[in-house]
Amino acid sequence: MTAEAVVLPRRRRGLIRRSLDRWPVKLAVAIIAVIWLVPTIGLFLTSFRPEPDIQSTGWWTVLGHLWKPSTWTFHNYSVVLFKQGFSNAFLNTLAVTIPATVIPISVAAFAAYAFAWMKFRGRQVLFVVVVGLMVIPLQMALIPILRLYTSGGHLFGITIIPNMNLNGTFPAVWLAHTGFGLPLAIYLLRNYIGGLPSSLFESARIDGATHFQIFTKLVVPLSVPVLASFAIFQFLWVWNDYLIALIFLGAEPRVQVITQAIALLVGDRGEQFHLLTAAAFVSMVLPITVFFSLQRFFVRGLTAGSVKG
Amino acid sequence: MAGVVFEDVTKEYPNGFKAVKNLDLDIRDGEFLVMVGPSGCGKSTTLRMIAGLEEVSAGKIKIGDRVVNDVHPKDRDIAMVFQNYALYPHMTVADNIGFALKLAKRPKTEIRDRVLDAAKLLDLTEQLDKKPAQLSGGQRQRVAMGRAIVRTPQVFLLDEPLSNLDAKLRVQMRAEITHLQRKVGVTTFYVTHDQIEAMTMADRVAVINFGVLQQVAPPQELFDRPDNIFVAAFIGSPSMNLLEGTLIDEDGSISVRLSPSASIGASEKMFAGRDVLKSYVGKQVVVGLRPKDLKDAALSTQFPQSQRFRGEIFNVEALGYERMVYVALDATRVVPDEVLVADGDVLTSDEGTIVTARFDSKSSVKIGQTAEVAVDMDNAHFFDPSTGLAIRD
Numbered sequence: 001m002t003a004e005a006v007v008l009p010r011r012r013r014g015l016i017r018r019s020l021d022r023w024p025v026k027l028a029v030a031i032i033a034v035i036w037l038v039p040t041i042g043l044f045l046t047s048f049r050p051e052p053d054i055q056s057t058g059w060w061t062v063l064g065h066l067w068k069p070s071t072w073t074f075h076n077y078s079v080v081l082f083k084q085g086f087s088n089a090f091l092n093t094l095a096v097t098i099p100a101t102v103i104p105i106s107v108a109a110f111a112a113y114a115f116a117w118m119k120f121r122g123r124q125v126l127f128v129v130v131v132g133l134m135v136i137p138l139q140m141a142l143i144p145i146l147r148l149y150t151s152g153g154h155l156f157g158i159t160i161i162p163n164m165n166l167n168g169t170f171p172a173v174w175l176a177h178t179g180f181g182l183p184l185a186i187y188l189l190r191n192y193i194g195g196l197p198s199s200l201f202e203s204a205r206i207d208g209a210t211h212f213q214i215f216t217k218l219v220v221p222l223s224v225p226v227l228a229s230f231a232i233f234q235f236l237w238v239w240n241d242y243l244i245a246l247i248f249l250g251a252e253p254r255v256q257v258i259t260q261a262i263a264l265l266v267g268d269r270g271e272q273f274h275l276l277t278a279a280a281f282v283s284m285v286l287p288i289t290v291f292f293s294l295q296r297f298f299v300r301g302l303t304a305g306s307v308k309g
Numbered sequence: 310m311a312g313v314v315f316e317d318v319t320k321e322y323p324n325g326f327k328a329v330k331n332l333d334l335d336i337r338d339g340e341f342l343v344m345v346g347p348s349g350c351g352k353s354t355t356l357r358m359i360a361g362l363e364e365v366s367a368g369k370i371k372i373g374d375r376v377v378n379d380v381h382p383k384d385r386d387i388a389m390v391f392q393n394y395a396l397y398p399h400m401t402v403a404d405n406i407g408f409a410l411k412l413a414k415r416p417k418t419e420i421r422d423r424v425l426d427a428a429k430l431l432d433l434t435e436q437l438d439k440k441p442a443q444l445s446g447g448q449r450q451r452v453a454m455g456r457a458i459v460r461t462p463q464v465f466l467l468d469e470p471l472s473n474l475d476a477k478l479r480v481q482m483r484a485e486i487t488h489l490q491r492k493v494g495v496t497t498f499y500v501t502h503d504q505i506e507a508m509t510m511a512d513r514v515a516v517i518n519f520g521v522l523q524q525v526a527p528p529q530e531l532f533d534r535p536d537n538i539f540v541a542a543f544i545g546s547p548s549m550n551l552l553e554g555t556l557i558d559e560d561g562s563i564s565v566r567l568s569p570s571a572s573i574g575a576s577e578k579m580f581a582g583r584d585v586l587k588s589y590v591g592k593q594v595v596v597g598l599r600p601k602d603l604k605d606a607a608l609s610t611q612f613p614q615s616q617r618f619r620g621e622i623f624n625v626e627a628l629g630y631e632r633m634v635y636v637a638l639d640a641t642r643v644v645p646d647e648v649l650v651a652d653g654d655v656l657t658s659d660e661g662t663i664v665t666a667r668f669d670s671k672s673s674v675k676i677g678q679t680a681e682v683a684v685d686m687d688n689a690h691f692f693d694p695s696t697g698l699a700i701r702d
Contacts, residue, residue: 199395202362207409207456208383221399 021032022222047277048072054274058293076278080265085253086279089261093283095170096257098250100177100238101231104185107178109227112189113215123174127190131184142247145176149248151171177241181234192226228297232290239287258283311373311463312338312357312496318368320354320375320520321379328354332368336464338497342525343511347543352500359402359498360389365640369661373462388457389466394449396441396456403428404435406455427459430489447478452484458493465490465497471506471649483509498686504544508532516540533653538643538697541597541690547633549593549690550603550664551643554596556589563587564615565689567640568661574615576686586691595643597690600633603666605674606681616684622674623663632668636682638662643694 004182042059049062053226080086114120114305115127149172152163166172196219204214220227242259249255249263262279311628312589329351351405356365361382369376377385378684388409396405396464403424404411410420428434428694431451450470455463470486471479490497501507504669507514508528516523516531517538524536540654541549554565557572566572580586586594606617606623626633639661668683675678691700 197395199391199394200397202360202382203391203395203456204391204397204408205362206360206382206387206389206459208412209408213412218397300664 034061043277044281046274047281048074049274050075051274076274077282080275080279080282083224085256085266085281086258086261088253089256089258090283093258096177096245097165097171097235097238099170099174100181101234102186103174104178104234105182105227105231105239108185108189109220109223110184110215111182111186113211115186115190116194117214118211129184130183131187134187138244140179141180142243145179147237149219153275167248168250170249170255171273176244176248177234180244181237185234187228189226190286191221191222196222207301208295225297232294233288233298234289239283312340313498314369314371315355316369316371318355318358318365318370318584320358320363321366328520329358332520332522334522334525336496338534339494339496341487341499341512342511342515343499343501343507343513344515345501345504345507345543346501346517350518351630352502353468354519355517356389356468356498356500359385359464360387360466361385364606373395386462386463387466388458388462390468390470392454392469394441394453394470396449401438401440402433402444402455405441405452406609408590409460409681410457423459424455427455429438430492431455435475444479446474447482450474450482451485454576458489461495461599462517465495465499466498467497469501470499471501472503479506482509486510489556505546508544513685514544516543518543525647526529534691534699534701535597536699538595538597538692541692541699542644545599546665547600547665550598550600550672551692552596552598552638552662552664553593553641553643555593556586556591558590562615563590565594567596567638571618571661572637573591573618573684573686574613575617578687580688584700586700588671589691589693589700593694595692595694595697596691598684599690600665600667602685602688603634603636603664603684604635605666605672606670606683608672609683612683612685616686617681618684619679619681620661620664622676622678623676623679625676627670629670632672632674633670634672634680635663636666636669636680638664643651675698 013179044060046059048056049059049071053071066073111130115130144166148161149166150163152159153161166175199213199216200222204218225277240259241257242263245257246260249257251260255266262276262283265279266276315332315334318329318332319327321327332355344350344355354363358365359372360375361377361380365378370378372385372387375436397408398406406427407420407424410423413447415423424437427435428437431454433448433455434450436444436448436452441452444452450473453470467486471482482573483506499506499510510529511525511528514531515525518539524531524540526534531540535544538551542551544556545673552567554567556575557564563575564572574632604612606612620636622637623637625635642662668674671702692698693700
């Protein structure tokens, strides 16, 4: 009782001092966050404004008459959501994004385990080559891949890869995203998996586990943080991708993805700006949900790749 | 069950470093053999070669009658406990213990029964549904043991299993592991850098240094009859005082001259079992004196004047049941190559070398005093300075 009475005030004083010490840091973080958010907030407010207002005044003017009913409208959203093809584009994007996230992660996890824990000749060289592939710009590979898809691969008149008529199909985009995503995925996963304690693997080997069992029973469950963090990476990247989808899928309404739908919405001269803002927020809903539900892995997984252990 | 035999085993790494050199060792069926040595001496490599985690560069390793050089770890019928336990963090205790059985596709009921048996033996029944992170250090250690026991292997391999525990728990687990091993009766190869663990747990101790086996013997024999300077210095805590000396014969009475001002007379029994020592008269020797053989002369009056020396007391550590006394002696200490015994650090002062003595708790010596120390020369050890080997017949 008396001990409590003596200890408590001192502890509270420490708390106050500590929060005072952190004041400048908190302030700086808050300022940065606000500056960073201003364009997004502006876009968000704009998406609820009637078209004539948007074209005549800036979004910040709403701050003067926030409570006036004529300031706000759901018209933009209703146009975007019920416009032909938009929901179809949403589904198409899912059909592209989910396999284009799952395939590279599965391949990369196997590869990363092999690079980290299986002994084979040329392991180091192969790993360097794979990681080195990260320097190849995506744009450089577009035309060769397109030609591979439309006419197959031929060397000295011998057909190495047959023409599979992939162009314009979903697998074409899956493959492209898988290829471009793999180097980073393998690099991240290998560093994480390579950092798991070697005695775990030795113990499992003595226990009689094969490489495949070690992979499925130990590596996968223990690598959830890094798998999740890469999944977010890849998911966001594929979801927001416009270029690869445009080239390998085309802009046919049947297969078009949400980024293309939005691009078509605006028109060539940006005349439908009010619809663009609403459409942007509609397309953001899913990635934001994914990010927040997995974000605790995100921070952990990013550092996991660089700092061992 | 089976023994393990090393026949001229060498381990050489690709960079040319030889971790183990021409090792011949016979671990008997059911025996608890502890391999001890300073860090980097090759003891863990030796254990990992039995496990099949390191390849053998030359020679043969046999488990039972079977040469296992090229046998996969899982087919060697061994179980290993790692220094960091290597528990699978995402599995429960029961799953950890039963993992090997599950991989071997044993029936579910059999796995459950055997896991329960092991848990009972190790007092883990309450913890079976917990994850390793929820356990204390000692419990994790026991889970690691359980994982080994449940497989009823031919050989247990334990790689410094106690070094992650705090001192008190270590003493307790020492007893538990020894008890368990006697009960299960499985051939056990235990690696440690801690000579106390080796002395207290082993049936026989193998001392290794620089990849070379120094001596294999039961603990007491190792303590009483070390084969060479390294073993003498490594085994025993506090470690043996090793001093440079010359055997001299003055009118028929032999003594060990440590320096122009200090010499200690020989005793009758000193030559028992080592007649060859007489041929060293006039030559240099290394004399080894265990701290227990240096006594407070005031309390041990039976020692003749010739077997005493006077020195300033440098420090006294009262341990309750005895007193560790550090005494200055005009002599030169011998430090065998790279003996890294923590409590054997070389102490010197202006007065000469500081030797360690274990006085009775009744002793009244104080720091700064000059006290008289009696030396029980019956138990002195002698080594040849050129070879480092013990001088005996």
